[in-house]
Amino acid sequence: MNTLNSTRTRRGSPLAFVIWGYIIWSLVPVLIAVIYSFNDGRSRTVWQGFSLRWWITDPYASIFRNDETRNAISNSLVLAFATLLVVTPLGIALAIGSQRIRGRSANFVQGLTSAPLITPEIVVGAALLLTFTRLFTAVPLGFFAQLLGNVTFALATVVVIVRARLVSIGASFEEAARDLGATRWQAMRFVLLPMLWPSVMASLVVVFATVIDDFVITSFLSAGVSSETVPLRIYSSVRGGATPALNALATLLVLTSFTVLIIGLFGLSTWRKRHGERGGLRAALADVTQMDS
Amino acid sequence: MDALHRGLTQAKLKNSPRLWAGFAIPGTVWLIALFAIPFYAVACVAFGTIDPVFRDAVPQWNPLSWDFVQAKQIFTSLATGPLQGVAIRTVVYVVCAMTLCFVIGFPIAYFLARHAGKRKLLLLVLIIVPFWVNYLMRMLAWVNLLSVDGLFTRFMRNFGVNYNWLDGSPITVILGLVYGYIPFLILPLYATLERLDWRLVDAARDLGAKPRQAFRLVTIPMSKAGLVAAGILIALPMFGDYYTNDLLSRSPSTEMIGNQIDFFLNASTQPQNGALLVLALSLFLLLFMSFYLRSTRQQSRQVTR
Numbered sequence: 267m268n269t270l271n272s273t274r275t276r277r278g279s280p281l282a283f284v285i286w287g288y289i290i291w292s293l294v295p296v297l298i299a300v301i302y303s304f305n306d307g308r309s310r311t312v313w314q315g316f317s318l319r320w321w322i323t324d325p326y327a328s329i330f331r332n333d334e335t336r337n338a339i340s341n342s343l344v345l346a347f348a349t350l351l352v353v354t355p356l357g358i359a360l361a362i363g364s365q366r367i368r369g370r371s372a373n374f375v376q377g378l379t380s381a382p383l384i385t386p387e388i389v390v391g392a393a394l395l396l397t398f399t400r401l402f403t404a405v406p407l408g409f410f411a412q413l414l415g416n417v418t419f420a421l422a423t424v425v426v427i428v429r430a431r432l433v434s435i436g437a438s439f440e441e442a443a444r445d446l447g448a449t450r451w452q453a454m455r456f457v458l459l460p461m462l463w464p465s466v467m468a469s470l471v472v473v474f475a476t477v478i479d480d481f482v483i484t485s486f487l488s489a490g491v492s493s494e495t496v497p498l499r500i501y502s503s504v505r506g507g508a509t510p511a512l513n514a515l516a517t518l519l520v521l522t523s524f525t526v527l528i529i530g531l532f533g534l535s536t537w538r539k540r541h542g543e544r545g546g547l548r549a550a551l552a553d554v555t556q557m558d559s
Numbered sequence: 560m561d562a563l564h565r566g567l568t569q570a571k572l573k574n575s576p577r578l579w580a581g582f583a584i585p586g587t588v589w590l591i592a593l594f595a596i597p598f599y600a601v602a603c604v605a606f607g608t609i610d611p612v613f614r615d616a617v618p619q620w621n622p623l624s625w626d627f628v629q630a631k632q633i634f635t636s637l638a639t640g641p642l643q644g645v646a647i648r649t650v651v652y653v654v655c656a657m658t659l660c661f662v663i664g665f666p667i668a669y670f671l672a673r674h675a676g677k678r679k680l681l682l683l684v685l686i687i688v689p690f691w692v693n694y695l696m697r698m699l700a701w702v703n704l705l706s707v708d709g710l711f712t713r714f715m716r717n718f719g720v721n722y723n724w725l726d727g728s729p730i731t732v733i734l735g736l737v738y739g740y741i742p743f744l745i746l747p748l749y750a751t752l753e754r755l756d757w758r759l760v761d762a763a764r765d766l767g768a769k770p771r772q773a774f775r776l777v778t779i780p781m782s783k784a785g786l787v788a789a790g791i792l793i794a795l796p797m798f799g800d801y802y803t804n805d806l807l808s809r810s811p812s813t814e815m816i817g818n819q820i821d822f823f824l825n826a827s828t829q830p831q832n833g834a835l836l837v838l839a840l841s842l843f844l845l846l847f848m849s850f851y852l853r854s855t856r857q858q859s860r861q862v863t864r
Contacts (some may be wrong), residue, residue, distance in 0.1 A: 281670040288667050289685045292742070295700035296692055298710065302703065311709045356586050363583025367576060375583055377852065378590045384792070384848050385841075386799025388817050392824055392837045393597035400618050401600045402592075418593040421586060450575060479693045481802060486825070500695045504702055504806050505725075513703070516696040523691050548680055555687060555746060 296520075303513035310510050320511040329514045334491070335499065339518070342495040345409065345484070346477040349416045350470060356417070357424025357469065358462065362454075364425065365432050383422040390419060391486030398487065408489035415483040420476060424469040427556060431465035464534055464543075468553040471530030475523040530554065598841070605834035606630060616831035633835040642819065649815040652729070653797045656736035657790060660744045663737070665786075668748035673757070686749075689742040697739060698806045705731065705807075727810025735807040736800065740793040747792060751785025784854055791851045795844055816840055 303321070307314030322328050329335045364375045382390065394415045398405045405411050439461065443453035481497040488498060496519050503512050531550040539545035603618040606625035610617050619625055636642040667686070675682050689697065704711040705724035712724060724731050759781065763773040779786075801817030816836060823833030 279670075279674060281666050281674065284663075285667050285670050285682060288663065289682075292689045292738075293685070295704055296689075296697060299696065299700035299703055309708075310703050311706055356589060359582045360586025363579050363581070363586070366579035367583055371580070375587050376856075378587060378595065380852060380855075381848070382590070382594055384795055384851055386796050386817075386844065388799040388801060388820055389837055389841055389844075390594070390597075392820055392833065393601045394593065395824060396604050396618075396830065396834060397593075397597040397600040400604065401596070414593055418590065421590065425586070450578065475691060479695075481695060497693065497695055500693075500699065501802065501806070504695070504699050505809060512699070516693065516699050519693050520691075520696055523693070527691055547684075551683070551687065555690075 299513050300517045303510050303517045305510045308509050320514040327511050329511055338494050338496045338499040342478055346474050348413050349477045353417045353420045357421050358428055361425045361428035365429050379422055379425045387482035391483045395486045408493040411487040412484050415487050416477045420473045427469045428465045435461050474526050601834050601837050605838050652733055655733045659737045660741045664741050664744045668745050668752055671749050672752035727808050727812045729813055731807050732804050732813050735803045744789055744793045747789035751782050755781055788854050791847045
């Protein structure tokens with residue numbers, strides 16, 4: 267199939283221009299924004315020479331020295347790690363359970379787990395805001411509400427990724443372990459769970475990137491400065507007269523998710539190779555993007 | 560003997576419903592409490608009453624006593640009243656942005672699946688990159704370029720175009736939506752086209768179909784379900800978008816329904832109207848959602864069988 271495709275490759279086909287044009291269009295504006303974070307002047311649009319003042323050298327305005335920005339960075343990281351801590355065990359268990367129960371309750375659980383994936387964030391955010399302010403009033407707006415909201419949204423992601431892996435593993439390995447005398451629990455603990463690892467790693471990467479980038483839910487459930495995250499801070503200053511420190515902060519956010527992505531891809535690729543599975547960047551990318559390419 | 564044995568263990572694995580239910584319960588309870596019940600809370604606020612003294616929305620927890628006066632008012636407002644413009648704009652912007660996304664995205668996905676050759680992995684990586692760049696960063700990048708002394712604005716001035724991009728321009732908002740959501744369309748489109756059995760297209764060509772005929776009569780019908788699902792996947796968040804609009808326009812003349820929801824819930828004293836608009840939006844989108852869920856469930860059933 268692949269060789270057939272490659273014989274069809276036509277150099278200079280007009281579609282090749284479309285795709286390169288698209289790539290330039292999608293990436294160059296972001297690159298320009300990154301470059302302007304190193305601007306020496308206060309402008310985000312007129313270049314005045316290179317400097318690191320918005321990153322580290324300015325004692326008040328640079329992102330690593332400004333108190334409010336540092337507060338936002340630490341809020342973002344705490345929220346992301348706390349979400350991972352809660353959603354990973356919850357999601358793995360739900361993936362296993364929802365894949366194996368049968369009957370009407372199975373349909374219900376599967377519908378319930380896929381619904382958050384396709385519900386617009388504003389609907390979830392608004393619904394949770396009204397719930398926390400009027401029904402579950404024991405949950406104050408702020409960090410705790412943001413944590414609950416992000417876990418709810420991320421749960422579906424973990425379930426989808428882990429369940430895809432469960433389907434591809436099948437039941438035969440566990441059956442073999444049971445045949446050899448393992449108890450149901452041992453078969454799961456020593457056979458199934460280790461085999462799930464790549465999907466768990468992929469979930470960690472995807473959920474971390476989603477939570478650290480999340481704007482809508484985190485914003486609806488925030489309680490002012492004390493729970494301001496990096497995206498919230500970026501959002502509130504984009505249209506004001508912000509300095510290139512804004513570009514620097516946004517660049518930092520992008521760098522963070524790329525670092526996590528690259529570590530994740532590297533880890534996935536090594537794990538797969540070590541365990542005799544199809545390795546390489548393409549397989550790791552497929553884990554993370556949920557595409558079977 | 561062997562077959563019997565295997566049958567027995569298989570039965571053992573499948574017939575432990577209580578164990579598997581135990582695994583599913585915590586997550587299910589979580590989603591009921593923080594996903595299903597919140598929708599009920601929205602309805603209770605939407606059909607509740609308004610405190611006569613503090614003017615705050617008082618939720619009505621008993622569905623039998625729900626009050627539909629304000630609901631009627633909001634729904635008439637959306638259909639024929641002051642909110643009509645918002646409703647029409649939301650649909651028009653999303654339809655325009657979706658059309659552009661398909662016009663740009665389909666050729667790219669098609670090329671990637673069919674003709675990318677040796678460069679495929681590189682192109683795939685470059686196309687996945689925007690996924691991992693924060694949405695706000697991508698909008699911020701355009702705010703910089705389109706501001707009064709931004710690079711793009713200055714560049715366009717050379718051609719005599721002097722346009723105020725960031726001040727209530729529908730063009731900017733629609734292009735912003737396209738820019739924001741197109742990566743999320745290209746990847747599923749690519750996955751659909753990649754999975755197609757292209758031998759059928761080759762067969763059509765061998766049997767005398769012209770390229771265009773093969774495309775129209777074989778490629779499109781075969782990939783239709785995937786195309787529709789990918790379209791729905793970006794239409795849903797677009798209908799609820801308010802931040803793109805907020806960052807690129809900030810003008811009442813381009814407001815979408817998401818902006819109204821954000822306003823009523825976060826900046827006004829009428830959360831009841833916000834709850835009603837959330838309900839209206841959810842009901843409208845429920846149609847797309849159920850269609851999407853059904854088509855993906857069919858697909859996954861085909862995969863597991």
